[in-house]
Amino acid sequence: MDFNGSDTIPGPRTEDHLPHTAQSAVKIVIVGGFGVGKTTMVGSVSEIRPLTTEETMTQAGIGVDDNYGSESKTATTVAMDFGRISITDKLVLYLFGTPGQERFWFLWNGLFEGALGAVVLVDTRRLEVSFDVMGRLEERGVPFVVAVNSFPDAPRYPIEELRTALDLAPEIPIMDCDVRRRASSKEVLMTLMRFLHSLALSGALT
Numbered sequence: 001m002d003f004n005g006s007d008t009i010p011g012p013r014t015e016d017h018l019p020h021t022a023q024s025a026v027k028i029v030i031v032g033g034f035g036v037g038k039t040t041m042v043g044s045v046s047e048i049r050p051l052t053t054e055e056t057m058t059q060a061g062i063g064v065d066d067n068y069g070s071e072s073k074t075a076t077t078v079a080m081d082f083g084r085i086s087i088t089d090k091l092v093l094y095l096f097g098t099p100g101q102e103r104f105w106f107l108w109n110g111l112f113e114g115a116l117g118a119v120v121l122v123d124t125r126r127l128e129v130s131f132d133v134m135g136r137l138e139e140r141g142v143p144f145v146v147a148v149n150s151f152p153d154a155p156r157y158p159i160e161e162l163r164t165a166l167d168l169a170p171e172i173p174i175m176d177c178d179v180r181r182r183a184s185s186k187e188v189l190m191t192l193m194r195f196l197h198s199l200a201l202s203g204a205l206t
């Protein structure tokens, strides 16, 4: 997919092989409602060419597929996105993006298996979807951070107002991001890793 203003790496990636210094690999899931930018995030940050399972959205989806706020969107994830990023010389993250349409949510359970943490992507035009998404992570005991993907026509709220609206516990990190930008997506992942580290130190991770 081609995104205007994206700093997604075009063509073959240079880092197809795991760095020889890599010592730990961690599975992270990227979740959120339809069209919030999950595939875009995996694509912008992955150092290998991401695997995507996108299908073209057709007339057949009208009335079935949710298309709110993403009228220009032409493809949707039907199984998962997969990418990889080395956060440090030693630590590698394997990224799994979930499908956003509710009719594919049955696949989430398998994707959550073995995940150490999650990024919940939020679109402020459709906050209500986020409750279902966060509820599913809480049920599975998967810790998460919340990243607000700022679409130009989406209402802007102070981050602490969003925390209240989403009923987020004070310790759960929440931040703005632009998933099209590699640095911004990477910062979200770094925040998640710092959060997981603090949970591990406090004994909250089992």
Ligand SMILES: Nc1nc2c(ncn2[C@@H]2O[C@H](COP(=O)(O)OP(=O)(O)OP(=O)(O)O)[C@@H](O)[C@H]2O)c(=O)[nH]1
Binding pocket: 003, 032, 033, 034, 035, 036, 037, 038, 039, 040, 041, 070, 072, 073, 074, 075, 076, 077, 078, 098, 099, 100, 101, 149, 150, 151, 152, 177, 178, 179, 180
């Ligand atoms: N303006 C703007 N557009 C974005 C941003 N992030 C994603 N988009 C666009 O929004 C659309 C949706 O992005 P996707 O990455 O396909 O969303 P998704 O969450 O994977 O969608 P599903 O798999 O269908 O649930 C794409 O057309 C992107 O170009 C953003 O930060 N700003």
Ligand SMILES: [Mg+2]
Binding pocket: 038, 039, 040, 076, 077, 081, 097, 098, 099, 100
């Ligand atoms: Mg997708």
